Amino acid sequence: QSALTQPASVSGSPGQSITISCTGTSSDVESYNRVSWYQQHPGKAPKLMIYEVIKRPSGVSNRFSGSKSGNTASLTISGLQAEDEADYYCCSYAGSSTWVFGGGTKLTVL
Amino acid sequence: QAQLVESGGGVVQPGRSLRLSCAASGFSFSTYAMHWVRQAPGKGLEWVSFIWYDGSNKYYADSLKGRFTISRDNSRNTLYLQMNSLRADDTAVYYCARDSAGTGGGYFDYWGQGTLVIVSS
Numbered sequence: 001q002s003a004l005t006q007p008a009s010v011s012g013s014p015g016q017s018i019t020i021s022c023t024g025t026s027s028d029v030e031s032y033n034r035v036s037w038y039q040q041h042p043g044k045a046p047k048l049m050i051y052e053v054i055k056r057p058s059g060v061s062n063r064f065s066g067s068k069s070g071n072t073a074s075l076t077i078s079g080l081q082a083e084d085e086a087d088y089y090c091c092s093y094a095g096s097s098t099w100v101f102g103g104g105t106k107l108t109v110l
Numbered sequence: 111q112a113q114l115v116e117s118g119g120g121v122v123q124p125g126r127s128l129r130l131s132c133a134a135s136g137f138s139f140s141t142y143a144m145h146w147v148r149q150a151p152g153k154g155l156e157w158v159s160f161i162w163y164d165g166s167n168k169y170y171a172d173s174l175k176g177r178f179t180i181s182r183d184n185s186r187n188t189l190y191l192q193m194n195s196l197r198a199d200d201t202a203v204y205y206c207a208r209d210s211a212g213t214g215g216g217y218f219d220y221w222g223q224g225t226l227v228i229v230s231s
Contacts, residue, residue: 051217075188089155093216097169104154
């Protein structure tokens with residue numbers, strides 16, 4: 001159950017788009033379309049942003065989108081806004097009813 | 111609206127035990143699987159444990175080595191995490207999270223605000 005690999009930090013200016021990658025293995029990301037993404041503001045609980053690779057929960061802005069290719073999943077945020085500044089975590093089902101998170105990516109809106 | 115409220119955290123000495131609770135409301139608790147996820151100070155999220163909607167199946171992260179036990183009381187709409195032989199590296203905020211389905215849909219759609227556990231002498 002090794003953590004998924006995410007960049008430690010990404011940044012972008014308001015209005016720009018950014019992409020956060022999440023690299024796993026053939027045992028998790030590559031094998032299952034059960035990748036989800038969570039946004040966490042300082043001192044707050046995580047919030048579900050994307051599930052099943054590409055789906056967006058009700059109430060989440062369509063500026064957030066997900067994708068996957070092989071063992072790497074990605075979260076793209078378009079039209080960056082100040083309130084998007086937060087930590088983002090990917091998570092994948094890893095088989096045998098276990099889950100694995102990424103190390104997290106700190107998004108800075110310049 | 112689903113709501114999850116954790117309790118039971120605090121300061122505990124190494125080697126001692128602690129039981130966390132998570133009170134659920136606003137949804138049919140007995141039909142959803144539940145998880146515990148933890149976050150050490152300044153660190154990332156770590157999946158800890160998972161229990162089916164009826165409590166019949168339970169799963170744990172390998173790193174816990176049998177020290178933690180997840181359980182639930184559907185009559186009380188409450189999820190539990192019994193933590194034994196606590197170590198300094200168990201220090202973390204512990205979140206309970208609802209799974210999207212009864213037997214593990216694959217994602218966590220509601221989270222509590224967390225309860226802080228500090229293991230220190």
